[in-house]
Amino acid sequence: MRLTPLASALVVLCSLGALAQQPPSTAQRPATAPPPASGQPPITFRVEIDYVELDAIVTDAQGRPVRNLTREDFQVFEEGQPQTVTNFSQVDLPLERPDAPLFAASEIEPDVRSNRREFDGRVYVLVLDDLHTHVARSVQVREAAREFISRYFGANDVAAIVQTGGGSRKGVQEFTSSRARLLRALDAFMGQKLRSSTLEKLDDYNLRRGTPDFDAPRDLSEAERASKARRTLSSLKSVADYLAGIRGRRKAVIFFSEGIDYDMTNPVQNRYASDILDETQEAIAAATRANVSFYAVDPRGLGGLSQEAIEIAALPDDPSIISPTALHQELLQSQDSLRTISNETGGFAAVNRNDFSTTFARIVSENSTYYVLGYTSTDTRRDGRFRKIDIRVSRPGLEVRARKGYVAPKGRPASRTSVNEDTSAQLSAAMQSPVPISALGISVFAAPLKGSGNKASLLLAVEVDGAKLRFTQKDGVFADDVEVAVLAVDERGEIRDGGRDLLNLRLRPETHALVSRSGTRILRRLEVPPGRYQLRVGVRDGGSGAVGSVLSDLDVPDFSKAALSMSGLLLTSASANRIPTANPDPDFSKVMPGPPVTLREFPQNDVLAVFAEVYDNLTKTPHRVSIKTTVLSDTGTVVFAAEGERRNDELKGASGGYGHTTTIPLKGFAPGRYVLRVEARTLLSDGSTASRDIEFRIR
Numbered sequence: 001m002r003l004t005p006l007a008s009a010l011v012v013l014c015s016l017g018a019l020a021q022q023p024p025s026t027a028q029r030p031a032t033a034p035p036p037a038s039g040q041p042p043i044t045f046r047v048e049i050d051y052v053e054l055d056a057i058v059t060d061a062q063g064r065p066v067r068n069l070t071r072e073d074f075q076v077f078e079e080g081q082p083q084t085v086t087n088f089s090q091v092d093l094p095l096e097r098p099d100a101p102l103f104a105a106s107e108i109e110p111d112v113r114s115n116r117r118e119f120d121g122r123v124y125v126l127v128l129d130d131l132h133t134h135v136a137r138s139v140q141v142r143e144a145a146r147e148f149i150s151r152y153f154g155a156n157d158v159a160a161i162v163q164t165g166g167g168s169r170k171g172v173q174e175f176t177s178s179r180a181r182l183l184r185a186l187d188a189f190m191g192q193k194l195r196s197s198t199l200e201k202l203d204d205y206n207l208r209r210g211t212p213d214f215d216a217p218r219d220l221s222e223a224e225r226a227s228k229a230r231r232t233l234s235s236l237k238s239v240a241d242y243l244a245g246i247r248g249r250r251k252a253v254i255f256f257s258e259g260i261d262y263d264m265t266n267p268v269q270n271r272y273a274s275d276i277l278d279e280t281q282e283a284i285a286a287a288t289r290a291n292v293s294f295y296a297v298d299p300r301g302l303g304g305l306s307q308e309a310i311e312i313a314a315l316p317d318d319p320s321i322i323s324p325t326a327l328h329q330e331l332l333q334s335q336d337s338l339r340t341i342s343n344e345t346g347g348f349a350a351v352n353r354n355d356f357s358t359t360f361a362r363i364v365s366e367n368s369t370y371y372v373l374g375y376t377s378t379d380t381r382r383d384g385r386f387r388k389i390d391i392r393v394s395r396p397g398l399e400v401r402a403r404k405g406y407v408a409p410k411g412r413p414a415s416r417t418s419v420n421e422d423t424s425a426q427l428s429a430a431m432q433s434p435v436p437i438s439a440l441g442i443s444v445f446a447a448p449l450k451g452s453g454n455k456a457s458l459l460l461a462v463e464v465d466g467a468k469l470r471f472t473q474k475d476g477v478f479a480d481d482v483e484v485a486v487l488a489v490d491e492r493g494e495i496r497d498g499g500r501d502l503l504n505l506r507l508r509p510e511t512h513a514l515v516s517r518s519g520t521r522i523l524r525r526l527e528v529p530p531g532r533y534q535l536r537v538g539v540r541d542g543g544s545g546a547v548g549s550v551l552s553d554l555d556v557p558d559f560s561k562a563a564l565s566m567s568g569l570l571l572t573s574a575s576a577n578r579i580p581t582a583n584p585d586p587d588f589s590k591v592m593p594g595p596p597v598t599l600r601e602f603p604q605n606d607v608l609a610v611f612a613e614v615y616d617n618l619t620k621t622p623h624r625v626s627i628k629t630t631v632l633s634d635t636g637t638v639v640f641a642a643e644g645e646r647r648n649d650e651l652k653g654a655s656g657g658y659g660h661t662t663t664i665p666l667k668g669f670a671p672g673r674y675v676l677r678v679e680a681r682t683l684l685s686d687g688s689t690a691s692r693d694i695e696f697r698i699r
Helices: 008-014 135-152 179-186 197-208 222-243 273-290 306-310 326-343 357-366 425-430 510-520
Strands: 051-059 074-078 079-083 083-090 111-113 123-128 159-161 173-176 251-256 292-297 369-374 386-391 399-401 404-405 442-450 458-463 472-474 479-490 496-506 519-526 531-541 547-556 564-566 572-575 607-614 625-632 638-647 656-665 672-682 689-698
Touching: 051 074, 074 369, 074 458, 111 547, 123 135, 123 222, 135 179, 135 251, 135 357, 159 179, 173 179, 173 531, 173 547, 173 638, 197 222, 197 326, 222 251, 222 273, 222 292, 251 326, 251 472, 273 292, 273 326, 292 357, 306 572, 326 472, 386 399, 404 479, 425 531, 425 547, 442 531, 442 607, 442 625, 458 479, 458 531, 458 547, 479 519, 496 510, 496 531, 496 656, 564 672, 564 689, 607 625, 607 672, 607 689, 625 656, 638 656
Parallel strands: 123 159, 123 251, 251 292
Antiparallel strands: 051 369, 051 399, 074 079, 074 386, 083 369, 111 442, 159 173, 386 404, 442 458, 458 519, 472 479, 479 496, 479 531, 531 547, 564 607, 572 607, 607 656, 625 638, 625 672, 672 689
């Protein structure tokens, strides 16, 4: 099933699944999490026609962030009329650095995702404007974006990468907290900016001068230039519209671009100027309504248009035909476009600089410490007009930075219909979020295994916090209905598999006590072809209405291609088996002492069991395969090792898998961090290998 894209360049932002629907109306709001202990505002999805949300950065005379202001310290005016602030919170987010094992060069990607901890990071979208980046400056864009992700992107943040021109699918990354995935998406970026309009006019001048129809040089690419400008601005608007669903957080769009290269200041001579100006205003209006800030980063640096200047052989003697400063004017106009969209949305533009470290540090700072203020506007008109907002603080000597206002919506509110009528509105809304929703705690594990044909079989384990389930008791039976939705969305934004289940839990008192204390587990199988996926998992408790959602990145290999490959690692333990499983998978009861679990922290006296399948496609040559399981301490010391061999004649001439199970007693292991590694190697001269790592802890 193909999803309707927001824009061709933004397919990742609308890969929300057949279960998704528009955010609920005022009368149908999802349950939200209570404020976390850290004081951060919970992520909510309240959508009201007249609800306005602002973020305000307050600094002292030295430019330092001011903390510990209260609601009473603020006054908000809309068009001069005082507004009543109904929602208020201070946001002060930590910047967490990736924590790799001491022996490893980089962090190990977690195989379990959880929302048990309230989301306390920043939300970024990196928009790479390939339509307005010279191909020779593609490297500068990649290096600048790479610097931001490598040095300024926290382990608790989420980000997405899109390209305004669509670009390669490899250059698009859905929202993720994985630095490796974000960096990998940057490698596919390549600029496709048109030649300078000055150069185009110069070519036209040299071609037509002296001919009867020559009156003034023309930009030979004007129509295409205008089209690219509209596509870029439409992309920015689509990003802002999508981010509107996230409340209680500042949202930052980092726009790597050389700016709009169409002159909008002269609508008489430039026939598309009015259209592009309208598109600019619509992008800004969408950002102000969604409380999204644009931060423009110009990769040209101090060099400006040096690349374009190289192509100029000679200008006409008459400066009225083509001005000697025409290239410089182009540069200024494009930079002005970057400043406009940034300044009008509460961000800033970084132009004429080669070092972006200060820029990126400021972006992180502005999106880490601020205040969120929400109010319901006293002006209920949907007239599409700009409404000026003024935020003041009562304490003297403080400066407030916030957006200048917003553009009111026009026309009637859009109708909100669910694509899947069986899915609750609360769960549908939560599954659209690029950040986890934590009103109901869940943890998700997914492992790819070889399936039928060319497809892989994904085994999902979803564990739900039982303390949040609201059971009703009748005649000694505790009843609750738990709604579970799962989607596997590929890199093209297509749903490859998924569905919705309703678990009718009817428990006796002893089982209810166990579930309330330890939670419950749900297993599910999906069938998908090889590729890159985002798994969207949502759970809703029927008794309380509490909702939880988790996003999980997963690469599914083509098990039929490599000489040797390995499934995901399935882990269970004696202590984890105390969690009841609603629907056990019969295939694994034969090879594992318990169902796969999402726990990655175990007591010292526990016993682990790990299962993997090794797929051997070297069927024509008799050989053996060594499969080794090791546990390494944080410093790289081997504290457990077990090795065995398998013969390929076990497969009887067909490509298939060796099932491999290892039991690991944890008695005697010191508390701390460990890495479980399973490695397979063919005992042939080519020595084909496959391996998987899992990080876990012992308490």
